[in-house]
Amino acid sequence: MESIQKKSNGKPREECGIVAIISKNPSTHVAQAIFQGLMAVQHRGQEAAGISVFDANKSINTIREHGLLFEALPLEKLSKLWGNVGIGHVRYGTAGGKDINNAQPFPFETPQTPPFAIAFNGNITNYHLLKEQLKSKGIIFLTNGDTEVIANLIAANTLVTKDWVENLEFTSKLLDGAFSLVLLTNEGDVYAYRSGNKPLCYGTANILNTECYIIASESCAIISLGGKLIGDIQAGEILHVHQDHFFHREKLLPAEKNHCVFEYVYFSRGDSIIDGKSVHKTRERLGRNLAKADEEFLNSREDIIVVPVPDSGRSSALGYAAESGIRYEEGLMKNRYVFRSFIAPSQAERMNLVRMKLNPVESIVKGKEIVLIDDSIVRGTTMGRIVKLLRQAGALKIHVRSSCPPVRSPCFYGVDFPSREELIYCRKELTAKNHEEACIQIANEIGADSVKYLSIEGLIDAVELQKKDLCLACYNGKYWFKSDRTKEFLTNGRI
Numbered sequence: 001m002e003s004i005q006k007k008s009n010g011k012p013r014e015e016c017g018i019v020a021i022i023s024k025n026p027s028t029h030v031a032q033a034i035f036q037g038l039m040a041v042q043h044r045g046q047e048a049a050g051i052s053v054f055d056a057n058k059s060i061n062t063i064r065e066h067g068l069l070f071e072a073l074p075l076e077k078l079s080k081l082w083g084n085v086g087i088g089h090v091r092y093g094t095a096g097g098k099d100i101n102n103a104q105p106f107p108f109e110t111p112q113t114p115p116f117a118i119a120f121n122g123n124i125t126n127y128h129l130l131k132e133q134l135k136s137k138g139i140i141f142l143t144n145g146d147t148e149v150i151a152n153l154i155a156a157n158t159l160v161t162k163d164w165v166e167n168l169e170f171t172s173k174l175l176d177g178a179f180s181l182v183l184l185t186n187e188g189d190v191y192a193y194r195s196g197n198k199p200l201c202y203g204t205a206n207i208l209n210t211e212c213y214i215i216a217s218e219s220c221a222i223i224s225l226g227g228k229l230i231g232d233i234q235a236g237e238i239l240h241v242h243q244d245h246f247f248h249r250e251k252l253l254p255a256e257k258n259h260c261v262f263e264y265v266y267f268s269r270g271d272s273i274i275d276g277k278s279v280h281k282t283r284e285r286l287g288r289n290l291a292k293a294d295e296e297f298l299n300s301r302e303d304i305i306v307v308p309v310p311d312s313g314r315s316s317a318l319g320y321a322a323e324s325g326i327r328y329e330e331g332l333m334k335n336r337y338v339f340r341s342f343i344a345p346s347q348a349e350r351m352n353l354v355r356m357k358l359n360p361v362e363s364i365v366k367g368k369e370i371v372l373i374d375d376s377i378v379r380g381t382t383m384g385r386i387v388k389l390l391r392q393a394g395a396l397k398i399h400v401r402s403s404c405p406p407v408r409s410p411c412f413y414g415v416d417f418p419s420r421e422e423l424i425y426c427r428k429e430l431t432a433k434n435h436e437e438a439c440i441q442i443a444n445e446i447g448a449d450s451v452k453y454l455s456i457e458g459l460i461d462a463v464e465l466q467k468k469d470l471c472l473a474c475y476n477g478k479y480w481f482k483s484d485r486t487k488e489f490l491t492n493g494r495i
């Protein structure tokens, strides 16, 4: 048996969201504001949540627990977490599994090192190798996750330098992979570092009548606090904010951006601005580019409607409709109250769950030819169930469109994709003569009349960032490991 949450919509899962708040008023308690910011990024992780705060006694206090935010951090616990500087985290974990010790923020203290806490989003691809080295030096690990490895490296570097910026520079040089992190010290400082791939931005807000700095995975967290986005932390850059509002930015390392293009396709919230681009507008452009590629197909159609898979296909479907002039209809309704704790032991119950989550609107879809738009087709199982529901409601023809290219490779940068064997396009690619034939086979498997994907060129065009600045590895298999040793390790072990 497995948790439905993990596979409920067949989508890849992001592995975490971060929020940090620094108030210069020592009597402000930021824990509840961090909770509010974390609510805005709950979509990035639902397995566990936590908050660490720095208090007037120069202590760092942490609470972390399994579950959604309201389960993990109930008000009676939050209200006892006093302090004007803090960091928070929501987790969806792969490295390290579900042990509560892998929940974050990760507090760290030894007799030799000052206390600190870190919250981290991403994946360290060489963490097994680093862990082996640390173990050979006598370090004992309490968890099997990558965050403890990072914390130990930071701790080891505190013996070499008292300067946290220098410490993070030393530490980040050792880390291969993709990550954004925030570090809270027992002096009331927050340091934020972005390697490039994962988003991390900052802004300000007036919280409890005090001007505060906010650092967050997505700008929607800042806006949800009534704040103002200032900008993104750049690849290889560190941002340091002290509780007296000393503010400092510094480029630590030359770093490649490798922005995760899936943030625009699916992960990020539509109202976020990531690296200067509106996520919603980008998704609209993805839909427009899909429609452009469908021009010939649409010319020969009459009485056809565009229907999104809610919510993930909505912005792209709007773009598709605007570009093609075809009527947009909400032909599927989503039930927002189907919670994550459902267990689905059988295929029949999984079908039932899709039915509980999505209902076709018969008055819209009956007797219609439909262009059905979603952000991606990963395993194909959920899409197959949706197609079946639409057919049962009387849809005549269903043309499935994915607003991103076929997903053909796993992600090693902190996103939980299924294995190649589970990815529907990879399975079909093995036997199909070409892309067109693979699409026909996929349409047959999911019961659709046709299937098309946006091209990689169409994706890059819509994102409006340079190709060299994007990670496209899950589409084209071009990984960008910093060290050959990591590449070799993963190639032999996992790819």
Ligand code: SF4
Binding pocket: 178, 197, 259, 260, 261, 262, 263, 410, 411, 412, 413, 414, 415, 471, 472, 473, 474, 475
């Ligand atoms: S492989 Fe795909 S999901 Fe992973 S970081 Fe790159 S673009 Fe994002």
